[in-house]
Amino acid sequence: MKKRWNGVRRLLGLAVVLALVLPFVGPAAVMPAEAVTQAEIDALKSDANDLASQKKELQAQLNEVKADKNEALKQKQLLEEQIEVIRAEITNINAQIAKYEQLIEEKTKELAQSEAEEKEQYELFCSRVRAMEEAGDTSYWAILFGSSDFSELLDNYMMIEEVLEYDNSVMEALAAIREQVAQEKAELEEAKAAQEEAKAKRQAAKAELETQEAEVDKVIAEITSQENQLKAMEAELNRAAAALDSQIKDLERQMSAQINNVPSESGFLWPLAANINVLSSLYGSRPDPFTGRPDNHTGIDIPASRGTPIYASKSGVVITSVYGTGSSWSYGNYVVVSHSDGTSTLYAHMSSRAVSKGQTVKQGDVVGYVGTTGNSTGNHLHFEIRVNGSRVDPLNYFKDLNLYYRSGGQKVKLNL
Numbered sequence: 001m002k003k004r005w006n007g008v009r010r011l012l013g014l015a016v017v018l019a020l021v022l023p024f025v026g027p028a029a030v031m032p033a034e035a036v037t038q039a040e041i042d043a044l045k046s047d048a049n050d051l052a053s054q055k056k057e058l059q060a061q062l063n064e065v066k067a068d069k070n071e072a073l074k075q076k077q078l079l080e081e082q083i084e085v086i087r088a089e090i091t092n093i094n095a096q097i098a099k100y101e102q103l104i105e106e107k108t109k110e111l112a113q114s115e116a117e118e119k120e121q122y123e124l125f126c127s128r129v130r131a132m133e134e135a136g137d138t139s140y141w142a143i144l145f146g147s148s149d150f151s152e153l154l155d156n157y158m159m160i161e162e163v164l165e166y167d168n169s170v171m172e173a174l175a176a177i178r179e180q181v182a183q184e185k186a187e188l189e190e191a192k193a194a195q196e197e198a199k200a201k202r203q204a205a206k207a208e209l210e211t212q213e214a215e216v217d218k219v220i221a222e223i224t225s226q227e228n229q230l231k232a233m234e235a236e237l238n239r240a241a242a243a244l245d246s247q248i249k250d251l252e253r254q255m256s257a258q259i260n261n262v263p264s265e266s267g268f269l270w271p272l273a274a275n276i277n278v279l280s281s282l283y284g285s286r287p288d289p290f291t292g293r294p295d296n297h298t299g300i301d302i303p304a305s306r307g308t309p310i311y312a313s314k315s316g317v318v319i320t321s322v323y324g325t326g327s328s329w330s331y332g333n334y335v336v337v338s339h340s341d342g343t344s345t346l347y348a349h350m351s352s353r354a355v356s357k358g359q360t361v362k363q364g365d366v367v368g369y370v371g372t373t374g375n376s377t378g379n380h381l382h383f384e385i386r387v388n389g390s391r392v393d394p395l396n397y398f399k400d401l402n403l404y405y406r407s408g409g410q411k412v413k414l415n416l
């Protein structure tokens with residue numbers, strides 16, 4: 001039963017994790033008065049994810065604890081059933097003992113009666129003998145010799161013998177009955193003693209089971225307290241997650257207010273000088289003009305010499321300006337500008353960035369310079385457009401431009 005109670009250690013481990021996460025929330029919800037950045041929001045979202053995974057872990061532990069509790073309850077039920085069986089047995093034995101007691105009482109009365117009868121008979125006999133003795137030999141002899149003839153004498157003699165013999169046999173019979181009753185009473189007492197012994201054994205077994213039940217009760221109480229602790233932690237985690245969520249929502253609201261403050265133009269500006277118009281890679285779903293295969297690419301690549309200025313395609317707020325690192329892919333130096341119409345533009349592999357996060361930019365402002373940082377093999381701008389967070393083919397927005405595609409030595413005009 002004890003092997004299961006490593007739960008306490010489990011609980012402590014979790015409390016430590018919880019203590020590490022909780023400081024992120026609470027009073028830290030003081031928000032900067034001015035620019036909110038996407039990076040801040042992302043950091044909070046990552047905290048929220050941490051909380052969610054901790055909640056999952058906590059729930060797994062709660063389930064384990066609940067399973068333990070169910071097992072203990074089952075054990076308790078089993079013990080109670082066993083106790084109930086023994087209780088019924090004891091009741092049955094008690095009934096038998098009561099029956100024996102009744103029979104013994106009857107036998108005791110019977111015995112007393114036969115003892116009284118025997119005593120009475122004995123006294124009768126004694127008084128008869130005494131009467132004879134008092135009468136003396138003369139009387140005895142008188143009876144014998146007072147007989148008128150030998151036949152009467154014989155009769156008288158026989159009579160005396162018979163009386164004595166009769167008395168004797170009556171007394172013997174009575175003694176036999178008394179012995180019989182005493183024997184029966186002893187047997188009943190023996191049987192009763194056997195029942196009492198059986199009862200004592202049952203009571204001992206019951207006491208043992210009750211001790212076990214008390215132990216199980218203790219275990220159940222312990223588990224219940226663990227369960228309550230875990231539930232309290234869960235509630236705390238939920239509160240923390242809710243606080244974090246509302247903080248994130250506040251920041252997002254602030255962010256969108258910020259972005260909405262910058263009116264966006266209806267169209268997109270080509271992010272490089274107009275004469276830099278030859279692409280080396282197309283957007284994912286658009287087939288390569290030479291191979292016919294889709295490029296499977298998140299944006300378009302426009303080769304240009306290092307240091308070529310990159311322009312904000314539309315007015316908005318810089319929500320990201322970092323050197324991006326990723327395990328399988330990297331944008332290098334990149335900038336994301338969010339626009340009030342729900343779109344955003346991304347500029348990657350820059351040699352350097354010209355704006356910082358939270359900064360407001362106007363269409364045509366320089367956001368950085370062409371380079372080949374991150375996962376890139378030559379100087380080019382990797383450009384993406386998102387509509388409500390989903391990537392779209394940027395070329396959809398530049399249909400009035402003359403754009404070209406080059407692969408190896410071949411160059412074609414793109415049919416937009």
Ligand SMILES: [Zn+2]
Pocket residue numbers: 281297299300301381382383
């Ligand atoms: Zn690219």
